[in-house]
Amino acid sequence: MKQGLGTQLRHLIELLDGAVEAAYVEADLPEYRPRFTPVMRVLSTRQQVTIGEIAEVAGITQPAATQTVALMHKKGLLLIEPGPQDGRQRIVSLSEKGSALLPRVQACWRATRMAADSLDAELDMPLSQCLAQAIEVLGQRPFGERIRSARADSQKGDYV
Known part of the structure; x- marks a missing residue:
């Protein structure tokens, strides 16, 4: 049975996030989570920001x-x-503890970027390029709109 898009995406995230989280543990950053990265990246370039700016x-x-x-x-x-x-x-803003962790976290980011580049190199279409394109296309026509359209088409009998 072919996996649906949502199942595939969740599995891909599990594979990627699980490995990234393990890399933080291996780098002796056991309390750092991949979900912290967007916030840390913003704070690595700006001293103080609002949550809205983040x-x-x-x-x-x-x-x-x-x-x-x-x-x-x-x-x-x-x-x-x-x-x-x-x-x-x-x-x-970053606390002293957050500031002290930043160089080690940035080293993990560099390693993760290199690993992502190696993954992209082995794919027919780089995953990063495919994801960027999907995000752009969904920005033009959201998935919810596509679902509603498909539902309407299926009720008319246009979708087989």
Whole structure:
């Protein structure tokens, strides 16, 4: 039986994220999670940012950024302060612990990038290129819209 797209994507993420998480453990970074990377990448280039800026620059949703920042704060990697003009706004920066981890995390990122490049080299179409294209196409016509269209077509008998 052919696996569906969602099943294939989940399996691919398990294969990739599992290996990346294991690499962090092997690098003696057992508390670091792959989901921290978008936040750490933003904070590696900017000293202080809002959660909204993290989401925008990292290309993740604001709820995902909020949850990740909260988890990283709980682990002592980040400092969170109220905004100077608006107390509801949160200003995020690396803590001493987060700053100390950054060079080791960046070394893991370089190794992961090299591994991803080697994977891309072995594929007919580089995975990174395929994913970028899929994201771009879905930005033009979201998957939900495609599902609704397919459902309508199948109800008309146009889809066999």
